[in-house]
Amino acid sequence: MKKHNFSAGPSILPQEVFEKASQAVLEFNNSGLSLLEISHRSKDFVAVMEEARALVLELMGLTGKGYQALFLSGGASMEFVRVPYNFMTKSGKAAYLDTGTWAAAALKEAREFGDTIVVASSKSDNYNYIPKEYTIPADADYFHCTSNNTIFGTQMHSFPATEVPIVCDMSSDIFSRKVDFSKFGMIYAGAQKNMGPAGTTLVVVKEELLGKTGRHIPSILDYKQHIDKESMYNTPSVFAVYTSYLTLQWLKNNGGIEAMEKKNDAKAELLYAEIDRNPLFVGTAKTEDRSKMNITFLLNDASHNEQFDKLWKAAGISGLAGHRSVGGYRASIYNAMPIESVQVLVDVMRELEKKV
């Protein structure tokens, strides 16, 4: 039985992507060679990289607006280091919004590079909301935020208006909703939620912001070097880039970000409505800041957990356990998840209500 996969990441991708990626491992583009054994500088793979980079900008509405898309390695955690290296001036400072585990991890790395200001934090409330009243110092080199907090199930539904370049970790909600991406100086996202398998990180950067820190940057950490080498400074993660490219194609062929947002809204509404209606369950995030990607909830009476766990496992659901820092349950409903799978979960929640 094919599972209903609510895993927070790595996570569900379209079935056609799995099939095409699997085939490419056996033979790529009728070349007589596996995707895994071809040179990254071969004509066919260079075309994949170029088309994937162009597709990212097209889907985000950034074509011709001075942005570059890169597929780098190291995960979002590597960008926590690349960001201050590339954007924090030697004498400058950076402003961070602390909305969760990953936001705090990004901040921790930046602190070693210079002055960092935490404009606001929801840590004392176990990150169950997004702070909204804060000031970004006008002299900050950049403002860093995390658009969606995978662990705590909160999401920024608006972004601050500021002249300071906004650097945003969109790992867990990129390509899930319409955003004016041109308001950002730099966006990054580990592939393994909405874009592809683990192994590559998307970086979208406004080129004019680079080269201004007066700081020596190790080559592999320097966005300019990656741009100069067209995202082939060194051997890229070929399979992860190719599979991300397949997912981006699927996204485009299925109506792009606009169509995804409609689907995602419907899925989130369906599940949140059941959490709010069903007296057994309660959401963990403040209503106005609820994430449409990672839906976190608890059973009011933890003694029902065991029975609930049996029911959803029997229904073919996997990956529903909450992160240890929140407990309870987390349903990640990324782009590739069909609403039918969310309905299966809702049905199980109703079944539990009838049984207890």
Add this chain to the structure above:
Amino acid sequence: MKKHNFSAGPSILPQEVFEKASQAVLEFNNSGLSLLEISHRSKDFVAVMEEARALVLELMGLTGKGYQALFLSGGASMEFVRVPYNFMTKSGKAAYLDTGTWAAAALKEAREFGDTIVVASSKSDNYNYIPKEYTIPADADYFHCTSNNTIFGTQMHSFPATEVPIVCDMSSDIFSRKVDFSKFGMIYAGAQKNMGPAGTTLVVVKEELLGKTGRHIPSILDYKQHIDKESMYNTPSVFAVYTSYLTLQWLKNNGGIEAMEKKNDAKAELLYAEIDRNPLFVGTAKTEDRSKMNITFLLNDASHNEQFDKLWKAAGISGLAGHRSVGGYRASIYNAMPIESVQVLVDVMRELEKKV
């Protein structure tokens, strides 16, 4: 027609590895889920990571000797930066042996961290040999070398005796020959030659050498943090690690490094014998320093290139073009290449001899 793939990297892997990896993309371990959509913290993938790490140490004869194996991200170019971060003291110095493009690239990154000494270089001879007469300063924090020079077709057939920790980039010959790995402080290798697909880098480090620099290390660049988190500091490159694991299993099941070395010796002897016998061809590397992984050669008369290119392409050979900095041809004959493919190349060289 299945190709004879002489690509320098990413490069040939065992056919059974392609088949198993392809299957795992459809369904992993009868889980009802693709390898690409499971959590890296799932029981099944944690087992893959642990077994792969243990297998590396077992194959290298390092089990129980104070070493840790890690599967990191970023490529060998990232290790060029991690090495000085982790091993160069604030007031110290590092010694580098300059034997090729990648050795020089590693050196370039280290220079920004402190005092670097080039103990010897073959650059003025276009890196066609391995310098052997040099002194490693006894007070160096570490000595860095590149065991095999993929581009120039040279290989270190012995390593210096020194009390200074040896850090070695073995990207293009790891697992290809018996080496006393316990003589090294740290070994690293991009997976995409003998170990797996592009997307992960193997690091094998003697744990007692870490934590001594007095330098702040960004978390993702700190080997100690990766060891503490059992190579799961952040989401690893799941597919690349799994495929490397399959290749390591294949290696073990086929007699380990010792058996590979015998096969590799026979392949290299076959091809070098033809280069030396056939009056049309000449090797580019000094005989005593010839690589058994990447065999670089030229046609004495470049006007025969076109005819030779037609012949080898017609024979189903791919990836034979030399790197632009050497020209001519390069036959990469990694572990997974059968001697039959080398014989096809030799036959083509003989055919050319008859025709011209």
